[in-house]
Amino acid sequence: MDKSFTERRRRELLVAASLTVAAALVPLFIKNPNVQNIMILTLMFGALSQSWNILSGYCGQISLGHALYFGLGAYTTTLLFTKFGVPPWFGMLAGGAISALIAMALGYPCFRLGGHYFAIATIVIAEIGLLLIQNWEWAGAALGIEMPVRGDSWLKFQFARSKLPYFYFALALACIAWFVTWWLEDSKWGYWWRAVKDNPDAAQSLGVVVFDSKMGAAAVSAFLVAIGGSFYAMYVSYIDPGSVMGFQFSLLMALPAVLGGIGTLWGPLLGAIILIPLTELTRSYIGGSGRGVDLIVYGTLIVVIALARPEGLIGLFSRRKEASR
Amino acid sequence: MTALLETRGVWQRFGGLVANSDVSISVGRGEIVGLIGPNGAGKSTLFNLIAGVLPPTQGSIWFDGEDVTNLPAAERCQRGVGRTFQVVKSFETMTVIDNVIVGALVRNTVMREARRKAHEVLEFTGLAARADVLASDLVPAEKRRLEVARALATEPKLLLLDEVLTGLTPTEAQTGVALVRKVRDTGITVLMVEHVMEIVMPLVDRAIVLDLGKVLVEGKPKEVVRDPKVIKAYLGDRHAVGA
Numbered sequence: 001m002d003k004s005f006t007e008r009r010r011r012e013l014l015v016a017a018s019l020t021v022a023a024a025l026v027p028l029f030i031k032n033p034n035v036q037n038i039m040i041l042t043l044m045f046g047a048l049s050q051s052w053n054i055l056s057g058y059c060g061q062i063s064l065g066h067a068l069y070f071g072l073g074a075y076t077t078t079l080l081f082t083k084f085g086v087p088p089w090f091g092m093l094a095g096g097a098i099s100a101l102i103a104m105a106l107g108y109p110c111f112r113l114g115g116h117y118f119a120i121a122t123i124v125i126a127e128i129g130l131l132l133i134q135n136w137e138w139a140g141a142a143l144g145i146e147m148p149v150r151g152d153s154w155l156k157f158q159f160a161r162s163k164l165p166y167f168y169f170a171l172a173l174a175c176i177a178w179f180v181t182w183w184l185e186d187s188k189w190g191y192w193w194r195a196v197k198d199n200p201d202a203a204q205s206l207g208v209v210v211f212d213s214k215m216g217a218a219a220v221s222a223f224l225v226a227i228g229g230s231f232y233a234m235y236v237s238y239i240d241p242g243s244v245m246g247f248q249f250s251l252l253m254a255l256p257a258v259l260g261g262i263g264t265l266w267g268p269l270l271g272a273i274i275l276i277p278l279t280e281l282t283r284s285y286i287g288g289s290g291r292g293v294d295l296i297v298y299g300t301l302i303v304v305i306a307l308a309r310p311e312g313l314i315g316l317f318s319r320r321k322e323a324s325r
Numbered sequence: 326m327t328a329l330l331e332t333r334g335v336w337q338r339f340g341g342l343v344a345n346s347d348v349s350i351s352v353g354r355g356e357i358v359g360l361i362g363p364n365g366a367g368k369s370t371l372f373n374l375i376a377g378v379l380p381p382t383q384g385s386i387w388f389d390g391e392d393v394t395n396l397p398a399a400e401r402c403q404r405g406v407g408r409t410f411q412v413v414k415s416f417e418t419m420t421v422i423d424n425v426i427v428g429a430l431v432r433n434t435v436m437r438e439a440r441r442k443a444h445e446v447l448e449f450t451g452l453a454a455r456a457d458v459l460a461s462d463l464v465p466a467e468k469r470r471l472e473v474a475r476a477l478a479t480e481p482k483l484l485l486l487d488e489v490l491t492g493l494t495p496t497e498a499q500t501g502v503a504l505v506r507k508v509r510d511t512g513i514t515v516l517m518v519e520h521v522m523e524i525v526m527p528l529v530d531r532a533i534v535l536d537l538g539k540v541l542v543e544g545k546p547k548e549v550v551r552d553p554k555v556i557k558a559y560l561g562d563r564h565a566v567g568a
Contacts, residue, residue, distance in 0.1 A: 005440070188430050195416050195427045202414035205376060206479055207402035207431035263418070 012182060012265065020175055027167050036163045038280045040235065043170035044228055046272035049256035050177035051224035056254065057263035058181075058190065059217035060197025061111070065122030066253045068129045069099040069222040071245030073229025075133065078145050078239055081156075088157045092230040096223040103222035104215050111214045126250060133241045144240025147233070157234045166235050173231060174269065177224050181265055184220070193217055197263070225253070252279075259305055261312025270313055275301070327390050329354045329514050330375065330483055335384035337370050337538075344370040345381070346538045352483070357505065357515040359529035359546070361522070363559055366535040368518045369411065372487055375516070376408045377401040389482060403431055407481030409472035411488045411518075415460035422447065422456040424471055428478030443478055450474040450504060466497045473504065477513075484508060486517035490524050498524050526550060534558070 023043075027036060048070065056062045076098055077091030086094075110121045134142045152159050159165045184190045192213040195203035200210050233239050256275050261267030282297050309315045328351035337345040344367045352358050360368050374381050377398035385394045393401055402408075407428075416424050425443035433439040447453045450470050455463065463471060469489050476484055490501045498521070505528060509515055519525035526532070526546040534541045534549060536558040542549055549555055 186436055188434065188436075191423065191427045191430060194419055194423070198416035198418055199414045201378075202410065202416065202475075203427065204378075204398040205402060205408050205410070206428045206475060207399050208427065209399045 009182075009186060016175070016178055016182070020171065023171055024168070027164055033163055034284075036167060038277050040163065040167050040170045041280065042272050042276040043167070043174045044232065044235075045252055045256060045276050046269040047170070047173040047177040048225055048228045048253045049260075049268035049272055050174070050181055051221050051228065052253040053257045053263065053268045054181060054184070054193075054224075055214075055217045055221035057257055057267070058184075058197065059193035059214055060263075061214055061217065062119045062254075063122040063221075064119050064247075064250045064254060065124075065126030066221070066225050067245050067247060067249035068126040069103065069225040070229035070232070070249050070253070071129065071133065071241070072099045072102065073226030074233035074239050074244040075139060075229075076226070077230040078147060078233045079139060082145055082148060087155055088230065088234050089155075092227055095226040095230045099222040099226035099229075100219040103218040107215050107218045111211060111218075123247070123250070126245070126247070130241055130245045133245060140240070142241060144238060144243070147237035149237065158237070166231075169231060173228060178265070178269065180220070180224065185265060189213065189216055194263070252276075255302065257312075259301060259313060261314030264312065264314045267312050267314045274313070328352060328387075329389060330516065331387040332371070332375065333385045333387065335371070335374060335381045335386065337367075337374060337379075338382045343538050345374070348384075348535070348538070348540055350533050350540060350543070352514060352516050354482075354514055355509070355512065356531060357509050357517070357529045359525045359532040360516060360518045360535065361520075361525065361532055362535035362541070365537075366558075367538040368535055369487065370538075371535065372408070372485055372518055376406060376485055402479055402481075405480075405482035406485065407476035407479045407483070408485040409469070409476055409487050409489055411491075413465075413468045413472055415463070415468055415471055417461040418459070420457050420459055421452060421463070421471060421474075424460050425474050425478045428475040431479040446474050446478045449507070450477065451500075466493055469493070469501070470504070473508075477508065481513060483514045483516060486515060486519075488518055488520060491520050502528055522550065 026039065030036065030039075048066075052063065052066050073092070073095035076095035077088050080086035080091040080094060081088055106125055110118055110125075113121055133139060139145065147158070149160065150156055150158060152161065154165070157165075157169075192203070192208045195206065195208050196210050196213045204210055229244060232244065236243075256271030257268040258271070259275055260269065260271030278297060278301075282293050305312065330352040332348055332350050335345055335348045336343070348367070348371060360371065362368055373379060375386060377393070377396055377400070380395055385392055387393065388401065388404060388406060391404075393404065396404070416427065422440070422443055425446055426439050429439040429442040429446070433442055444453070444456070447456055450473055452467065452470055452474055455467060460468070460471060473486070473489060486505065489505075490498050493501060502524060505515060505517070517525065517529070529546055531544065532546045532549045533543045534555050541558055542552045542555050544552075
């Protein structure tokens with residue numbers, strides 16, 4: 001009984017390690033920069049969705065405002081770099097820490113809200129954040145800020161000629177987000193979160209401090225998302241409020257997890273692998289401005305999933321297990 | 326030795342409705358006490374006050390020699406109050422063993438220890454064979470058992486059972502009764518709310534009857550069932566005169 005559990009955990013690690021190695025080899029064969037770009041974005045959104053999944057999937061607090069933390073990460077890194085010359089590696093950690101603190105400060109009032117009200121509050125707060133940045137002259141206001149290009153450097157994390165460093169960083173990000181989730185899954189927090197999601201009253205009666213669990217989940221989730229935002233800022237080297245804090249980022253973090261399987265270990269990555277290339281391809285091949293079309297595509301996808309496999313695509317893999325019950 | 330649990334002059338008002346008025350009861354260590362009474366007598370309210378779901382309007386609650394009146398539910402659990410819910414509240418998307426691990430984490434910080442404790446409790450409650458099944462796939466009797474298992478995993482000093490034997494077939498109820506006895510034999514004090522008199526009366530050491538929010542009668546089960554006041558509360562005046 002105990003043995004099968006330990007074995008399953010070990011197998012998950014093994015699968016993850018093999019996938020990482022396989023993914024790391026891909027760019028050696030695929031040199032097309034456009035395809036590499038899609039792979040980078042896929043890994044990044046996989047990592048973001050995995051982080052979103054901690055608060056919204058495991059702990060059940062649906063956030064549609066995670067763009068706020070993504071933007072905070074992007075802006076902190078960029079501002080520290082352009083205004084004070086602080087290396088982005090440090091800016092990344094600073095952005096993560098700021099986001100985690102803000103997530104807890106916002107959680108303090110918002111976690112008293114139940115269900116849909118919480119989700120609505122997150123949308124509103126992210127929009128307020130967007131408006132504040134849009135009107136903040138020092139931070140570039142609506143025009144945004146450009147990263148000064150100072151030549152290829154690991155310290156400054158800038159590479160003009162090759163996408164490979166970005167690819168490997170995105171891969172590392174996905175690995176970290178996955179591993180943190182894997183590790184938390186079999187910890188007190190993991191059990192507390194799932195208990196809070198399923199039934200807060202029962203959780204409380206079993207000694208679970210519901211408020212603390214939500215705060216913990218929010219902090220971890222926001223920290224990791226901000227790291228992703230920092231990376232994105234370095235990667236595109238130009239940010240403006242709409243392009244890092246817009247509502248579409250909140251959606252793009254939620255959708256892969258919902259598609260792949262919300263509250264599951266593999267769901268967000270699986271969802272991202274399907275959704276992000278699809279989004280990028282529809283954007284570039286169908287219709288120039290594109291935005292409408294890619295939204296239609298994954299809107300349809302979500303409807304189909306909701307009807308056919310409400311637990312997400314990952315459910316296809318566990319069907320056998322269900323039958324044996 | 327002081328009582329394990331004591332309520333002192335507890336009142337609970339919901340707007341104009343008085344659910345508990347001046348309720349003072351005590352439960353000694355190692356006892357099985359039954360809390361009975363007709364519908365709307367205030368049993369569930371009193372239960373929730375003891376478990377810490379809400380603080381009483383007035384009065385105080387003492388557990389293990391300490392005033393716990395203002396402690397939230399989670400903290401009371403840490404001090405040794407375990408409970409089940411009348412309407413089962415399993416963690417439906419989690420397996421049976423994971424449900425129990427949540428409870429076991431109260432006293433075990435190392436995951437491996439918590440898991441071992443959870444297996445132990447499943448063995449004790451006869452759910453071991455169902456460990457890896459999702460809670461949503463359990464039949465109602467098993468779900469009630471899971472409620473008990475989860476609460477036991479928190480290693481309580483006092484176990485509050487809210488109608489765990491209600492709605493079961495006679496055989497299931499008998500296994501339930503055996504389980505409650507087994508629990509008491511491990512040294513856990515039990516306070517149970519129950520409707521089914523013929524099952525609960527042989528099981529409990531003492532019965533407390535609530536009616537209209539007040540303690541009506543308290544005593545040995547045999548005396549309680551013959552008490553005219555109890556018969557009146559359950560069946561009305563005519564029968565009380567006949568008795």
